[in-house]
Amino acid sequence: MDENAAAESEDASSQKRSCRQDADDPHAPVEHCILMRCYQELNDFLPPEKRFQGFSCCFRGTPAVKDCIESAGIPHTEVDLILVDGKPVSFSRRLSGGERVAVYPVFESFDISGTSEVREKPLRRLSFVLDCHLGKLARLLRILGLDVHYERNFPDQRIAEISSRTGRIVLTRDVGLLKRSEVKRGYWLRSQDPYRQMEEVLRRFDLCKNLSPFTRCPHCNGILEPVAKEKVQERVKAGTLKSCERFFLCRDCGRIYWRGAHFSRLERVVRQARQVCDQQSGS
Numbered sequence: 001m002d003e004n005a006a007a008e009s010e011d012a013s014s015q016k017r018s019c020r021q022d023a024d025d026p027h028a029p030v031e032h033c034i035l036m037r038c039y040q041e042l043n044d045f046l047p048p049e050k051r052f053q054g055f056s057c058c059f060r061g062t063p064a065v066k067d068c069i070e071s072a073g074i075p076h077t078e079v080d081l082i083l084v085d086g087k088p089v090s091f092s093r094r095l096s097g098g099e100r101v102a103v104y105p106v107f108e109s110f111d112i113s114g115t116s117e118v119r120e121k122p123l124r125r126l127s128f129v130l131d132c133h134l135g136k137l138a139r140l141l142r143i144l145g146l147d148v149h150y151e152r153n154f155p156d157q158r159i160a161e162i163s164s165r166t167g168r169i170v171l172t173r174d175v176g177l178l179k180r181s182e183v184k185r186g187y188w189l190r191s192q193d194p195y196r197q198m199e200e201v202l203r204r205f206d207l208c209k210n211l212s213p214f215t216r217c218p219h220c221n222g223i224l225e226p227v228a229k230e231k232v233q234e235r236v237k238a239g240t241l242k243s244c245e246r247f248f249l250c251r252d253c254g255r256i257y258w259r260g261a262h263f264s265r266l267e268r269v270v271r272q273a274r275q276v277c278d279q280q281s282g283s
């Protein structure tokens with residue numbers, strides 16, 4: 001990592017010297033610049049000319065490094081490590097101009113505790129709150145047994161509150177939602193396809209050890225419990241009773257589940273998830 005940071009060949013102080021001062025108003029505050037470089041998938045948020053290379057960010061006053069990063073387009077929830085002139089700093093570190101700022105993405109998959117000043121401990125709580133456009137993804141993740149809070153017509157404010165109060169990780173395609181200060185943990189989904197999104201989440205949060213397929217209700221996120229056949233006989237068709245022995249009841253909404261004709265579709269979802277996990281463990 002230090003090696004990468006050291007690879008910044010451009011001298012930030014020369015950026016500062018080259019900064020434009022306000023030509024029209026001699027009393028205007030002086031504009032300062034820093035040299036920023038973003039690593040790995042953080043480049044997804046940048047325009048092409050700023051990706052995978054240093055670029056200057058200019059400002060007046062002494063803004064927090066978090067504000068500079070977000071003004072470049074990167075939500076703070078995507079950031080886990082910031083180095084200013086090679087040293088780890090917190091989001092609130094003030095900038096005065098001339099610094100070299102290296103910004104690294106959230107390393108959910110490995111332990112960087114002791115290095116990062118941005119977070120006290122690595123992000124390991126594995127529950128999510130999804131924005132209201134992600135109903136299909138919510139269902140897929142619940143099939144895998146993941147704890148997913150989702151409601152249709154959830155306003156952004158409510159999603160941010162839930163994340164702040166419960167520590168749930170926000171999943172969204174809306175960068176603006178991730179820039180809200182209440183949102184401490186979140187991830188911007190790159191794909192628009194629910195199956196690809198599921199793969200992204202599995203990889204990003206290294207969830208393979210946490211999969212427990214068919215233990216949650218895809219409809220409401222409640223826990224499924226085995227239920228005796230006699231207790232459901234009035235609620236399922238005679239043919240189903242004849243062909244199935246095992247039934248499950250959602251503790252929250254009372255829906256009944258069994259391994260019927262639709263089950264092969266659900267198994268395909270789990271197979272796809274396992275493939276992602278196999279690729280990860282093999283890499």
Ligand SMILES: [Zn+2]
Pocket residue numbers: 217218219220221222250251252253254255
């Ligand atoms: Zn349910």
